[in-house]
Amino acid sequence: MKEVYRLQVRNVSKTYGNCLANNQINLTIQRGEIHALLGENGAGKSTLMKIIYGLVRPDAGEVFWQGEKINLNSPYQARMLGVGMVFQHFSLFESLTVTENIALALTKTEKWDLSRVDRKIRILSNEYGLSVNPDRPIHTLAVGERQRVEIIRCLFQTTKLLILDEPTAVLTPQEIEKLFAILRRIAANGCSILFSSHKLKEVQSLCSHATVLRNGAVVQECNPQRETPASLARMMIGSDVLSSKQRQYQPPGPICLQVQDLCLKPKNPFGTTLQNINLQLHVGEIVGIAGVAGNGQSELLSALSGEFICPKAEMIMLGEMAIARYDVSHRRRLGLAYAPEDRLSKGVVPNLSLQENALLTTYGQGLVRRGMIRFPKLKNWTVRICAAFNVKQAGVNSTAASLSGGNLQKFIMGREINQNPAVMIAAHPSWGVDIKATASIHEALIEMRDNGAAVLVISEDLDELFVLCDRLGVIYKGQLSPLKSIQDTNRDEIGRLMGGIGA
Numbered sequence: 285m286k287e288v289y290r291l292q293v294r295n296v297s298k299t300y301g302n303c304l305a306n307n308q309i310n311l312t313i314q315r316g317e318i319h320a321l322l323g324e325n326g327a328g329k330s331t332l333m334k335i336i337y338g339l340v341r342p343d344a345g346e347v348f349w350q351g352e353k354i355n356l357n358s359p360y361q362a363r364m365l366g367v368g369m370v371f372q373h374f375s376l377f378e379s380l381t382v383t384e385n386i387a388l389a390l391t392k393t394e395k396w397d398l399s400r401v402d403r404k405i406r407i408l409s410n411e412y413g414l415s416v417n418p419d420r421p422i423h424t425l426a427v428g429e430r431q432r433v434e435i436i437r438c439l440f441q442t443t444k445l446l447i448l449d450e451p452t453a454v455l456t457p458q459e460i461e462k463l464f465a466i467l468r469r470i471a472a473n474g475c476s477i478l479f480s481s482h483k484l485k486e487v488q489s490l491c492s493h494a495t496v497l498r499n500g501a502v503v504q505e506c507n508p509q510r511e512t513p514a515s516l517a518r519m520m521i522g523s524d525v526l527s528s529k530q531r532q533y534q535p536p537g538p539i540c541l542q543v544q545d546l547c548l549k550p551k552n553p554f555g556t557t558l559q560n561i562n563l564q565l566h567v568g569e570i571v572g573i574a575g576v577a578g579n580g581q582s583e584l585l586s587a588l589s590g591e592f593i594c595p596k597a598e599m600i601m602l603g604e605m606a607i608a609r610y611d612v613s614h615r616r617r618l619g620l621a622y623a624p625e626d627r628l629s630k631g632v633v634p635n636l637s638l639q640e641n642a643l644l645t646t647y648g649q650g651l652v653r654r655g656m657i658r659f660p661k662l663k664n665w666t667v668r669i670c671a672a673f674n675v676k677q678a679g680v681n682s683t684a685a686s687l688s689g690g691n692l693q694k695f696i697m698g699r700e701i702n703q704n705p706a707v708m709i710a711a712h713p714s715w716g717v718d719i720k721a722t723a724s725i726h727e728a729l730i731e732m733r734d735n736g737a738a739v740l741v742i743s744e745d746l747d748e749l750f751v752l753c754d755r756l757g758v759i760y761k762g763q764l765s766p767l768k769s770i771q772d773t774n775r776d777e778i779g780r781l782m783g784g785i786g787a
């Protein structure tokens with residue numbers, strides 16, 4: 285008997301206002317296939333995935349499940365079919381614990397009580413190498429930890445089709461390897477996987493089939509293993525991607541940001557205590573901090589940005605100024621810009637327009653006079669950010685929430701970089717950003733550095749850190765390793781330090 289496909293979408297279209305997010309898409313996913321969905325930021329991947337998961341209703345077209353037409357009205361119906369989804373922007377209840385979040389998503393095919401859910405989380409977390417504490421409320425977790433929760437929640441019950449929208453964006457290389465081993469195993473047992481990622485080497489190592497979208501439409505299908513990252517990028521973008529600007533060696537200038545014996549107890553009971561962090565950032569250099577999420581990165585970011593006021597002003601020095609007791613606005617006025625790790629809850633206010641979001645951190649750039657907003661200037665400023673960072677949007681009055689994940693990230697990075705700060709602190713600067721935009725964000729950071737700014741990058745992506753940074757350190761259990769010049773270290777050493785070996 286001929287094997288019937290797992291899922292097929294036929295001529296699916298979806299419009300948001302004037303934006304044709306999906307344009308007559310056809311796609312077939314076979315049983316046990318790991319199928320990549322590729323496309324630049326805003327190409328329509330998340331929209332299609334949400335349609336398949338029953339979260340978004342298409343305007344036109346049909347969805348077939350194992351040969352039969354289905355009308356999905358909710359994710360619950362999709363879950364009953366055995367479909368699970370890991371979202372790019374996590375869909376977790378902040379005030380509930382990991383166990384409660386996972387229990388809420390379970391279909392009622394079996395009897396589950398919280399203690400049984402708790403036990404199974406511990407088993408899966410151990411088996412999959414994705415460390416998660418079931419008792420922790422979500423709001424106490426860093427983005428990488430939330431990503432692990434999303435993945436475990438999905439693997440808990442999904443049996444037929446797993447949809448993964450950028451599941452590796454904030455995981456470490458070791459976690460990614462383990463996740464891929466699991467995905468290969470469940471695919472071999474017949475579960476189909478729809479996988480979206482901008483990391484093209486990952487796509488090549490995992491997927492046997494790819495559908496490429498551009499401007500909402502399918503432009504090509506291929507076997508990614510027979511392609512190169514460059515040829516895949518060409519299919520997505522329609523032209524060659526120029527590689528990032530080469531770094532020129534420059535002797536570092538004077539110290540412009542200094543962290544001295546920073547010891548901090550976290551506000552939340554599950555946070556990481558920072559222990560004697562010492563760090564010097566020089567004019568004209570990019571310093572990277574690697575680490576597995578949950579080792580103090582969020583606490584360090586809060587202390588540096590001013591979200592968390594430190595006990596002693598001298599713990600953070602900006603030039604000659606002791607700033608550790610200043611709040612965020614004060615630090616911004618002194619030239620410290622900041623792109624936080626959680627773009628939707630801390631980077632923007634989702635329901636405000638792009639220009640209002642631009643104003644939130646850049647009012648000091650002459651956009652407000654005598655308490656009045658200068659709207660024409662603000663509009664120009666926002667248009668300039670969007671043009672410089674190629675942010676695909678429907679106008680400066682569209683809400684931040686209406687942007688695709690990658691476009692939102694480009695907007696936030698552009699907003700901060702365009703202020704020409706003396707010090708830029710960026711967490712996961714290219715999270716969810718396509719290959720072309722990653723190159724331009726990296727170029728912009730390198731240009732800032734070459735023009736005399738100091739940049740601190742906190743990321744789990746070693747490729748990114750090795751491309752960008754002049755010096756690199758690792759944060760582990762709230763302690764920062766001594767920074768090493770990029771020429772004097774390598775991925776193995778950084779990987780070991782991230783795992784606490786050799787610390």
Ligand SMILES: Nc1ncnc2c1ncn2[C@@H]1O[C@H](COP(=O)(O)OP(=O)(O)OP(=O)(O)O)[C@@H](O)[C@H]1O
Binds near residue numbers: 304323324327685716
């Ligand atoms: N709720 C919404 N309201 C308005 N426009 C939307 C909405 N959701 C998506 N869009 C628009 O639809 C287009 C496709 O977005 P989608 O999120 O599907 O892209 P994507 O390929 O997943 O991008 P990325 O790689 O950045 O995540 C974008 O132009 C986006 O701005």
